[in-house]
Amino acid sequence: MKNLSPIERENRLAELLTQLMSGTITEGKLLRTLRKEVLGLSQEQYSKLVGISRRTLSDLELDRASPSLALLNASLRPLGLQVGILPRDPSLRRRLFEQRDTVPPSN
Template identity: 65%
Template sequence: MKRKELSSIEREALLMALLSQLLREEISSGQVLRQLRREVLGMSQTQYAELVGISRRTLSDLEADKASPTLALLNQVFRPLGLQTGLVPRNRHLRERLLSVESPSA
């Protein structure tokens, strides 16, 4: 069955939903990577690994949360998806507060 192409609005909504779940520790970074690779880019592990310059095994380990990647590697694999690693509070309550804060008007 052929994958349905997502609109830019659908891609953004999926991205925001996944990032929110990640920050709430409902899913892992590997699960985010797998879902975005499949649903946004429609690529196999082999195709995506070639795109980002890593082995398919390394990508598989990242998606299965079996790796201990460096920040450089995380940035390398998330860059094609428009993401980069960053700092967030370790405390869940503070992360929740961060998610609920609205951006100030310009």
Template identity: 60%
Template structure:
């Protein structure tokens, strides 16, 4: 499998995050796709890289269990991502992503 270029990596990450924020995919599906498409690593290899058990990684990818914020941050860190707070309302999320939040200071 050919390793994606930095531009391809960024495009995939943006596309997947857009799908995540719009509710089309889950965090587990995002992680699984990033692990396989960007790193071409098995669960065992990736779990060792980020310091979690393979079972924990599998549970996160299947959207089961209740991982801690520390675990989520560890498993998403290689992709430049961290766990955070996002609006539950799809309408509010769309407004936020479109920059339509008046009075919000960055």
């Protein structure tokens, strides 16, 4: 694993989150990729960091778990992420994010 600069880590995070929002990767794939590429940690190291078993982390990364919100938030915290509410329909998600990019910020 190559050591990423802070800017490279942020760019990779943005790229992966965009893929998640468009439905091209799953939450588990996002978690696994960020754990490995951004933090450079093994499953054993990351599971100890977040206080869950390596098996639970593996199940999360393989999208085989039905985790609680608390577990999801704990597993995402080291990555600077938290669980949120998004539309299930990928086309609606894309439309919302495209609108976000074209709407000027409110004061």
